[in-house]
Amino acid sequence: MATTDVAEQGPPPLAEVIERIGFGWAQLRVVLLGGCVWLADGSELLLIGTVTRAVSDEWGMRAWQRGSTVSIVFLGILLGNGICGPVGDRYGRRLPILVSYLGIAVFSILSAFTQNFYQLAAVRLFVGASFGIGQPAINALSSEVCPAYWRIMMNALTQTLFIFGELYSAVLVWWDDPMMRHLDWRWLLLMGSIPSVVCLVFSWLWLHESPSYFAVHGDYAGAKRVLESFCNDNGKVGLNVDFKLPPPKKESTPLEVMIENFWVICSRRLLYSTIAVIYSCFTLNVVFYGCLYAFPQVLTEVDMNAAPAVSLVFGALWELPGNVLAVFCGMFWPRKPVMIGYLVATALSLLAFGMGADQVSGGSEHWLHLALVHGGYIGIKCFAIVGFVAVYQYSTEIYPTVARTTGTAACVAGGRLGGMVAPLVFEWIVEATANISIFFYFTATLCIVNIIFVLFLPLETFGRSLDDYNEENETLPLTATKHKVVT
Numbered sequence: 001m002a003t004t005d006v007a008e009q010g011p012p013p014l015a016e017v018i019e020r021i022g023f024g025w026a027q028l029r030v031v032l033l034g035g036c037v038w039l040a041d042g043s044e045l046l047l048i049g050t051v052t053r054a055v056s057d058e059w060g061m062r063a064w065q066r067g068s069t070v071s072i073v074f075l076g077i078l079l080g081n082g083i084c085g086p087v088g089d090r091y092g093r094r095l096p097i098l099v100s101y102l103g104i105a106v107f108s109i110l111s112a113f114t115q116n117f118y119q120l121a122a123v124r125l126f127v128g129a130s131f132g133i134g135q136p137a138i139n140a141l142s143s144e145v146c147p148a149y150w151r152i153m154m155n156a157l158t159q160t161l162f163i164f165g166e167l168y169s170a171v172l173v174w175w176d177d178p179m180m181r182h183l184d185w186r187w188l189l190l191m192g193s194i195p196s197v198v199c200l201v202f203s204w205l206w207l208h209e210s211p212s213y214f215a216v217h218g219d220y221a222g223a224k225r226v227l228e229s230f231c232n233d234n235g236k237v238g239l240n241v242d243f244k245l246p247p248p249k250k251e252s253t254p255l256e257v258m259i260e261n262f263w264v265i266c267s268r269r270l271l272y273s274t275i276a277v278i279y280s281c282f283t284l285n286v287v288f289y290g291c292l293y294a295f296p297q298v299l300t301e302v303d304m305n306a307a308p309a310v311s312l313v314f315g316a317l318w319e320l321p322g323n324v325l326a327v328f329c330g331m332f333w334p335r336k337p338v339m340i341g342y343l344v345a346t347a348l349s350l351l352a353f354g355m356g357a358d359q360v361s362g363g364s365e366h367w368l369h370l371a372l373v374h375g376g377y378i379g380i381k382c383f384a385i386v387g388f389v390a391v392y393q394y395s396t397e398i399y400p401t402v403a404r405t406t407g408t409a410a411c412v413a414g415g416r417l418g419g420m421v422a423p424l425v426f427e428w429i430v431e432a433t434a435n436i437s438i439f440f441y442f443t444a445t446l447c448i449v450n451i452i453f454v455l456f457l458p459l460e461t462f463g464r465s466l467d468d469y470n471e472e473n474e475t476l477p478l479t480a481t482k483h484k485v486v487t
Contacts, residue, residue: 011242014215015148017227021241023150024234028157030138030145033207034097035158036199037134040104042165044127047192048073049293049423050173050312051185055120058185065117067427070293072121073128074285074420080132081413087133088405089261093141094209100134101200103127108193112186132416136409143396144212144404145230152330155393159385160323165195166316174309180300212401220245246401261406265399273398274410276453280339280391281415283450287346287443288384290422295377298436302357302373315381322385329386334462335394339454342387347447349379354440361436376440397461 049070056066084096107126114120138158146154172191177183211230214223227241265274295315299308306314329338353376359369392412399407429439 011244014212014223014243014246017241017243018145018211019147020239021147021227021230021236022234023147023153026230026233027142027146027150027154029206029233030142030208031154031157031161033199033203034093034134034138034141035161036195036203037097037100037131037138038158039161039165039168040101040196040199041131041135042162043169043192043195044104044108044131044165045070045073045289045292046166046169046296046312046316047172047188048124050169050180050296051183051188052293053180053297054183054185059117061117063427063431064424067293067423068121069117069124070289070423071420073124073131074289074416074422076125076128076130077132077135078128078413078416078420079125080129080134081136081409081416082132083129084133084136085261085406085409088137088140088409089403092209092213093137093144093405094203094207096133096137097141097207098200098203100130100137101196101203103130103133104196105193105200108189108196112189132413136405136412139392139396139408139412140405141210143393144210144401145208149331151397152389152393153327155396156323156327156330156389159326159388159392160320162388163316163319163323163385166319167313168195170309170312170316174307174313178307178309180296180308215243216246216401218245261403264403265407265410270398270407273457273459274407276457277391277395277398277411278414279453280450281395281411282418283343283415283443283446284384284387284391285415285418286422286425286446287350287380288388289419290426290439290443291380291384293423294426294436294439298357301436302361304373304377305370311377315377318378318381319385322382323389325382326386326389330389330393334460335390335397336454336457336460338386338390339394340451342383342390343447343451343454345379345383346387347444349376349383350440350444350447352376353380354437354444357440358435358437394461398459 052066052069055061055069061069080100088096104127107123107130110123111120111127114123139155142154142158143151169188169192172188173180173183176188208226208229209222211223211226214220214226223243224241227243231237231239231241264270296308296312299311304311326338329341352372356369356372356374356376359366360373392408395411396404396408425442426439429442430436
């Protein structure tokens with residue numbers, strides 16, 4: 001007799017249907033269409049950090065103004081992340097992604113026509129807000145359409161697009177001026193807007209909404225339509241995609257959604273995790289975006305036996321092995337050990353680069369000092385990417401569907417504070433000490449503190465399926481995957 005638990009209990013939960021559909025072209029479509037929010041982010045952030053000196057020379061900006069041209073972008077990202085939470089949970093994941101592409105394109109083009117620091121700062125604020133609106137949405141969407149085993153791969157693929165955004169801009173800079181001393185910053189900013197225009201068109205046509213969003217809002221037909229499309233893309237035509245609809249979610253205003261979801265992510269079960277992941281995102285952003293801002297300036301002072309623009313290109317290329325390492329670690333090792341490993345490796349790389357740069361900038365050509373500079377540079381670029389994949393993936397997995405975008409947005413937005421202060425801290429340290437290495441020692445210290453936070457995280461999400469949060473029964477938002485097969 002061919003009976004199973006599934007037949008006796010009725011349709012399986014949505015997470016189990018996602019597992020049956022598997023990983024394939026459906027998920028890659030989400031990566032390529034929605035994940036390009038990160039490509040546009042990488043392109044724009046490397047450009048604005050690289051052209052800061054050229055803009056400063058043209059307008060005679062002071063140190064705090066140079067740092068602010070990048071910090072203001074992260075303030076905008078922070079605001080956008082805050083907006084995305086309730087909007088993404090109320091109106092879906094797709095809408096914020098489309099709005100993100102549109103805003104990035106429009107305001108990036110406007111940036112090229114600004115005439116002074118205050119105009120540039122105002123426009124870049126909206127560029128950052130556009131990034132911020134889309135990032136939590138694609139993080140949530142990529143986790144919700146993917147089997148548990150492949151979620152880390154999904155996250156890594158979207159992060160890889162950030163690297164290609166950096167490469168795109170680094171090649172533009174190389175083309176314009178390899179020595180980065182006479183950059184045409186207006187042309188560069190115009191060229192930087194192209195990816196978001198292209199992505200907007202293709203996403204409008206072919207990007208699906210999250211089936212989890214449809215399900216928690218009672219739209220069974222909408223969820224089933226998306227699941228059937230996933231089956232067609234993955235070669236599973238005819239697979240039964242019936243699923244058990246979760247309890248209906250009452251309709252609320254965006255403000256009510258924000259308040260309700262805030263209490264979910266700050267509940268007794270999740271409060272420490274929320275605080276720890278926010279600090280982890282803060283540290284990650286200080287390290288990565290602080291170095292992204294610092295390297296175009298540092299590489300003009302520290303001789304790495306290549307033109308500065310070439311070093312930027314190779315630095316971006318070294319992030320690709322970081323993504324491969326992130327996928328390998330994420331698919332075979334639990335999340336917490338991976339985060340601790342990335343923090344240890346990154347701290348050592350920061351210390352190595354700082355010590356080597358201090359000597360090389362002073363004229364040393366000793367092989368050990370050069371090895372510290374090159375090894376530290378490669379390590380920072382490589383291991384920070386592992387952190388992005390592990391930390392951001394973890395931030396999407398610890399929250400329930402109804403509050404996942406809000407929880408992810410809170411972690412990312414809190415972390416963006418790090419990106420906002422990093423350029424200002426770099427400029428302040430350099431102006432106060434005339435020593436670029438102090439900044440790298442400072443960021444290494446943040447990594448060491450972060451290790452302590454991660455050690456006490458109560459939830460391990462590796463190999464678990466996304467499920468709904470039940471406050472009354474005090475169940476965790478993640479339950480172990482159960483693979484049941486009809487025989």
